[in-house]
Amino acid sequence: xxxxxxxxxxxxxxxxxxxxxxxxxxxxxxxxxxxxxxxxxxxxxxxxxxxxxxxxxxxxxxxxxxxxxxxxxxxxxxxxxxxxxxxxxxxxxxxxxxxxxxxxxxxxxxxxxxxxxxxxxxxxxxxxxxxxxxxxxxxxxxxxxxxxxxxxxxxxxxxxxxxxxxxxxxxxxxxxxxxxxxxxxxxxxxxxxxxxxxxxxxxxxxxxxxxxxxxxxxxxxxxxxxxxxxxxxxxxxx
Amino acid sequence: xxxxxxxxxxxxxxxxxxxxxxxxxxxxxxxxxxxxxxxxxxxxxxxxxxxxxxxxxxxxxxxxxxxxxxxxxxxxxxxxxxxxxxxxxxxxxxxxxxxxxxxxxxxxxxxxxxxxxxxxxxxxxxxxxxxxxxxxxxxxxxxxxxxxxxxxxxxxxxxxxxxxxxxxxxxxxxxxxxxxxxxxxxxxxxxxxxxxxxxxxxxxxxxxxxxxxxxxxxxxxxxxxxxxxxxxxxxxxxxxxxxxxxxxxxxxxxxxxxxxxxxxxxxxxxxxxxxxxxxxxxxxxxxxxxxxxxxxxxxxxxxxxxxxxxxxxxxxxxxxxxxxxxxxxxxxxxxxxxxxxxxxxxxxxxxxxxxxxxxxxxxxxxxxxxxxxxxxxxxxxxxxxxxx
Ligand SMILES: Nc1ncnc2c1ncn2[C@@H]1O[C@H](COP(=O)(O)OP(=O)(O)O)[C@@H](O)[C@H]1O
Ligand SMILES: [Mg+2]
Numbered sequence: 001x002x003x004x005x006x007x008x009x010x011x012x013x014x015x016x017x018x019x020x021x022x023x024x025x026x027x028x029x030x031x032x033x034x035x036x037x038x039x040x041x042x043x044x045x046x047x048x049x050x051x052x053x054x055x056x057x058x059x060x061x062x063x064x065x066x067x068x069x070x071x072x073x074x075x076x077x078x079x080x081x082x083x084x085x086x087x088x089x090x091x092x093x094x095x096x097x098x099x100x101x102x103x104x105x106x107x108x109x110x111x112x113x114x115x116x117x118x119x120x121x122x123x124x125x126x127x128x129x130x131x132x133x134x135x136x137x138x139x140x141x142x143x144x145x146x147x148x149x150x151x152x153x154x155x156x157x158x159x160x161x162x163x164x165x166x167x168x169x170x171x172x173x174x175x176x177x178x179x180x181x182x183x184x185x186x187x188x189x190x191x192x193x194x195x196x197x198x199x200x201x202x203x204x205x206x207x208x209x210x211x212x213x214x215x216x217x218x219x220x221x222x223x224x225x226x227x228x229x230x231x232x233x234x235x236x237x238x
Numbered sequence: 239x240x241x242x243x244x245x246x247x248x249x250x251x252x253x254x255x256x257x258x259x260x261x262x263x264x265x266x267x268x269x270x271x272x273x274x275x276x277x278x279x280x281x282x283x284x285x286x287x288x289x290x291x292x293x294x295x296x297x298x299x300x301x302x303x304x305x306x307x308x309x310x311x312x313x314x315x316x317x318x319x320x321x322x323x324x325x326x327x328x329x330x331x332x333x334x335x336x337x338x339x340x341x342x343x344x345x346x347x348x349x350x351x352x353x354x355x356x357x358x359x360x361x362x363x364x365x366x367x368x369x370x371x372x373x374x375x376x377x378x379x380x381x382x383x384x385x386x387x388x389x390x391x392x393x394x395x396x397x398x399x400x401x402x403x404x405x406x407x408x409x410x411x412x413x414x415x416x417x418x419x420x421x422x423x424x425x426x427x428x429x430x431x432x433x434x435x436x437x438x439x440x441x442x443x444x445x446x447x448x449x450x451x452x453x454x455x456x457x458x459x460x461x462x463x464x465x466x467x468x469x470x471x472x473x474x475x476x477x478x479x480x481x482x483x484x485x486x487x488x489x490x491x492x493x494x495x496x497x498x499x500x501x502x503x504x505x506x507x508x509x510x511x512x513x514x515x516x517x518x519x520x521x522x523x524x525x526x527x528x529x530x531x532x533x534x535x536x537x538x539x540x541x542x543x544x545x546x547x548x549x550x551x552x553x554x555x556x557x558x559x560x561x562x563x564x565x566x567x568x569x570x571x572x573x574x575x576x577x578x579x580x581x582x583x584x585x586x587x588x589x590x591x592x593x594x595x596x597x598x599x600x601x602x603x604x605x606x607x608x609x610x611x612x613x614x615x616x617x618x619x620x621x622x623x624x625x626x
Contacts, residue, residue, distance in 0.1 A: 086534020
C-alpha cells in the first residue's frame with residue numbers, strides 16, 4: 001500500500017452566522033493514499049466542499065486534526081499556508097474562475113509568478129500545461145473567447161502547471177455540457193493514472209464519480225464509512 | 239514583486255471607462271494643484287535676484303494707495319547704507335481699449351529719470367535711448383516683452399487717458415529696455431505728471447525705491463527709515479522689493495490662505511474620487527482575489543496588487559496634470575506677469591513636479607488602503623461565494 005497523503009481525524013467545521021451555528025462538517029476521519037482518485041459525493045449541503053476546502057487549507061478546522069502531505073496544516077501561519085498551497089495543491093473550481101483580463105497563457109502563468117522561475121521558464125511551463133489539456137493553439141485567447149469546456153481546461157492547466165502533488169476539484173463538471181464534462185473527467189483520470197497525481201473531486205453526479213477509483217459519501221456533515229451510501233441517495237440525488 | 243507589475247497594468251486597464259474617468263478627474267485635480275503649487279512657489283519660495291536683494295521700497299504705512307510727501311526723499315537719502323533712491327508713482331490711466339483687450343492693461347509708473355537709472359541696475363538700455371529719456375520730458379520707456387506683445391516701436395506716440403490723475407498723457411517711446419523683473423512695464427518722467435497738476439498738489443511720492451550699498455545694510459535701512467518717521471504725521475513702511483511685491487499681491491486678497499484653501503479642497507476631491515473608484519474596482523474583483531489566494535497569493539501580495547493599481551492610475555493622472563498645468567502656468571505668466579512680477583516666469587519647477595508625483599502616490603495609497611486591506615483580509619471562501 002502506498003503512503004497516506006491526506007489524513008484527518010474528527011475534523012469538524014462550524015460556521016457561525018449571527019446567532020445560528022451550522023455544523024458543516026462533523027468528526028470526519030478520512031485517509032487518502034498517494035495515487036488515489038477519490039470522489040466525494042452526497043447531497044447539496046452535506047459538507048463536501050467544506051471537507052475539500054479544509055484539505056486545501058483554504059479553511060481552518062474548528063476542531064480535529066488534519067495532515068496533508070505530512071504537514072500539520074493547523075501549524076502553518078496564513079502566509080505559510082498560501083505558500084504551501086502554491087507548491088502542493090492545484091485547485092479546480094466549478095465556475096472556472098479564470099481572470100478575465102488575462103489570456104489563457106497568462107492565467108496559467110499566474111501561480112508561477114510566485115515561484116523562482118524566470119519569464120522564459122514560466123512561459124515554457126505554461127505552454128506545456130496548455131498543450132497537455134489540448135489548448136496549445138489557444139494560448140493568447142481571453143477567457144471570453146473560449147467555450148466553457150475550454151475555460152475549464154485552462155483552469156486544469158493552471159492547477160497542474162506548478163506540478164503539485166494534489167489536484168482538488170469542486171464539482172469541476174457542474175457547469176459543463178456532457179461532452180465537455182467527459183473531456184474534463186478524462187483529463188483528471190489521465191493526470192491520476194499517468195502522472196501519478198492524487199485527485200480528490202467533489203461531485204454529486206454518479207457518472208462523474210465513475211471516473212474515480214473510490215467514492216466516499218457525506219450526509220448532513222457526516223462522512224459515511226467506506227462503502228456506505230446515504231439512505232435516500234438513489235431516490236433523491238441532489 | 240516586480241513580476242506582478244504587468245498584472246497591475248492589466249488591472250488598471252481592465253475597465254477602460256472607469257480608468258479614463260478616474261484619470262481625467264485626477265488629471266484635473268492635479269492640473270489645478272500644479273498651477274497653485276507653482277504660484278505658491280513663485281510667491282513665497284523664489285529667491286530675489288542679486289540686485290533685487292539690494293532694493294527696498296518705502297510706502298505709506300496706511301496703504302499702498304496713500305501718497306507720501308516728496309520731501310521725505312532727502313531724509314531717506316541721509317540714512318546710513320542708502321546708496322540712491324527715486325520717487326515712483328503708480329499712474330493708472332487707460333490705454334486704448336484696455337477694458338476689452340487685457341493685453342493693453344499693463345503697469346505704468348511715473349519716475350524720476352536720473353535716480354531711476356541709478357537704482358534699477360538690471361535695466362538694459364542703449365545709451366542713446368537713455369539720454370533721450372533723460373532729456374525729453376514726455377519721453378517714456380517700454381519693456382521689451384510688452385513692446386513685442388503690443389507691437390510698440392521706438393518713436394511711437396502713446397496716449398494714456400488719466401483716471402487717478404486728470405488729463406491725457408501723450409508720451410513718445412524713446413527707449414525699449416530689457417529687465418527680467420519689469421519687462422512689461424512702462425516708465426515715464428514724473429516731471430510731466432507734476433506739471434499737469436496744480437502747484438499745491440505736486441509735492442508727493444507714491445513710493446521711494448531705494449538701493450542699499452550692500453546686502454548687510456538692507457535690514458538696518460528698513461528699520462531706520464520707518465523709525466525716522468515714527469512720530470511724523472505721515473508714517474512709512476519700508477520693505478525689501480521682494481516683500482513689497484508680495485504685499486502688492488496680498489493687496490489683491492489674502493493669497494496665501496486662498497491658495498492653501500483651494501489646495502486643500504482639491505486634495506480632498508482627489509481623495510474622494512479615487513477612494514470611490516478604488517472601492518468600485520475592488521468590489522469588481524473580490525472573486526478574483528479569492529482565486530488568487532487559492533493559487534497561493536498572500537494577503538500582502540493582494541494588497542500590493544490593489545494599491546499598485548491605484549498608484550498607476552494616480553501617477554498617470556499626475557503626469558497629465560503636470561503637462562496641462564505647465565501649459566496653464568505659461569498662460570498665467572503671459573497674462574499676469576506684467577502686474578505680478580513673481581509670475582513672470584511661472585512654471586512647474588522640477589521640485590514641484592517631483593512633489594506632485596510623490597503626492598499622487600500618497601493620495602492613491604490613502605484612498606485605496608481601506609478597500610485594499612479589506613479585500614486582502616477577506617476569507618477565501620467568502621470572496622469566492624461573493625456573487626458580485
Ligand atoms: N461560509 C459559510 N458560512 C456559513 N455556512 C456555511 C458556509 N459554508 C458552508 N456553510 C454551510 O455548511 C453546510 C455545508 O456546506 P458545503 O460544504 O458547501 O456543502 P456541499 O458542498 O456538500 O453542498 C451548508 O449547510 C452550508 O450552508
Ligand atoms: Mg459544494
